[in-house]
Amino acid sequence: MIHKIAPYLCFAILVISAKAIAAGNTLAIDAGHSKLHFGATSASGKPEFAFNAQLAQTISDVIAAHGVEVVRIGYDGTITNLKDRTQLANAAEARFFLSIHHDSVQSQFLKTVHANGVTHNESDYASGFSLFVSRKNADVETSLKCANAIGAALMAKGLHPSFHHAEKIRGENREWANQENGVYYYDDLIVLKTANMPAVLLEAGVIVNRQEEAALQTPAMQNTIAAAVETGLSECKMITPTH
Ligand SMILES: [Zn+2]
Numbered sequence: 001m002i003h004k005i006a007p008y009l010c011f012a013i014l015v016i017s018a019k020a021i022a023a024g025n026t027l028a029i030d031a032g033h034s035k036l037h038f039g040a041t042s043a044s045g046k047p048e049f050a051f052n053a054q055l056a057q058t059i060s061d062v063i064a065a066h067g068v069e070v071v072r073i074g075y076d077g078t079i080t081n082l083k084d085r086t087q088l089a090n091a092a093e094a095r096f097f098l099s100i101h102h103d104s105v106q107s108q109f110l111k112t113v114h115a116n117g118v119t120h121n122e123s124d125y126a127s128g129f130s131l132f133v134s135r136k137n138a139d140v141e142t143s144l145k146c147a148n149a150i151g152a153a154l155m156a157k158g159l160h161p162s163f164h165h166a167e168k169i170r171g172e173n174r175e176w177a178n179q180e181n182g183v184y185y186y187d188d189l190i191v192l193k194t195a196n197m198p199a200v201l202l203e204a205g206v207i208v209n210r211q212e213e214a215a216l217q218t219p220a221m222q223n224t225i226a227a228a229v230e231t232g233l234s235e236c237k238m239i240t241p242t243h
Contacts, residue, residue, distance in 0.1 A: 026069040027238060028089035030191065031056035032101040032201075035077035040104035042207035043122035048102045049077055055204055055222050056100040062226040066239040082190040090196045096146065096238045097199035098229070099191050102216065103130060103206045105164060106171050110208060127212045128162035129154050129225075130203040131183045132174075134192035142198035142236065144177060150200065150232030151181030157228045162206060198238075202229070 031053040033039035039048030053075050060070045071092045073085050089097045104110075109125035131151050133143040151161060161182020165174040174184040186192065192199045204225055207213045215221045234241045 026092050026094045028071040028094035028097045029060045030073040030085050030099040031075045034080050042213045043210040051102040052100045058222045059226040059229050062230050086194040097195040099201040101203045103203040104208045122210050123208045126162045126164040127206050127209045128160045132186040132201040134187045136187050136193035139198040146236040147183045147200045148181045149235035153228035153231035157224050
């Protein structure tokens with residue numbers, strides 16, 4: 001009898017271990033906001049969601065080349081509930097959650113510009129990237145490690161962090177986790193605190209800043225940011241270097 005049962009057992013064990021490997025080898029990359037709730041509006045009037053979806057796609061392709069599964073969350077713009085995002089990552093047992101956003105400034109720093117019959121709000125008050133981690137996340141230590149590594153990699157590519165979220169004003173006032181690497185604490189960000197795995201939110205740049213918006217729309221800049229995320233995630237051991 002044993003020789004008849006054994007193949008089934010072996011098969012079952014193989015299936016279980018393949019599933020375990022797949023689960024441990026999965027990263028979740030989230031495109032912030034949706035078509036309905038599109039986030040900030042850029043200097044030229046484009047929705048933040050479009051920037052997020054494009055960059056999340058570029059980053060996901062780079063990360064997937066490392067032989068990992070990437071759970072691509074919200075790229076079609078239909079997810080409006082924040083907890084649905086982390087639920088997808090949690091169900092896939094992803095080992096890391098990265099949420100991609102693009103930044104704005106407080107309304108008092110926006111100026112209204114009328115050009116060609118169209119009105120835009122823009123600001124050169126701030127520029128640069130920001131990273132956020134939550135102390136309510138299940139793995140704060142790894143979240144911080146990855147955020148710091150991504151920040152350091154972005155700076156190594158010539159980009160700079162923005163300090164405007166630390167200003168002691170209404171709507172900002174964020175505490176630094178690591179100022180040098182542009183990492184803030186934002187404990188109550190829903191996607192960060194409801195992820196079962198280490199989680200980081202990246203504000204890739206400030207799209208109300210006309211100059212920065214133009215740069216962020218170029219494939220060259222998107223590839224640079226994706227390469228920095230790749231280096232950072234490799235530094236904090238979320239992916240294995242390919243070279
Ligand atoms: Zn956003």
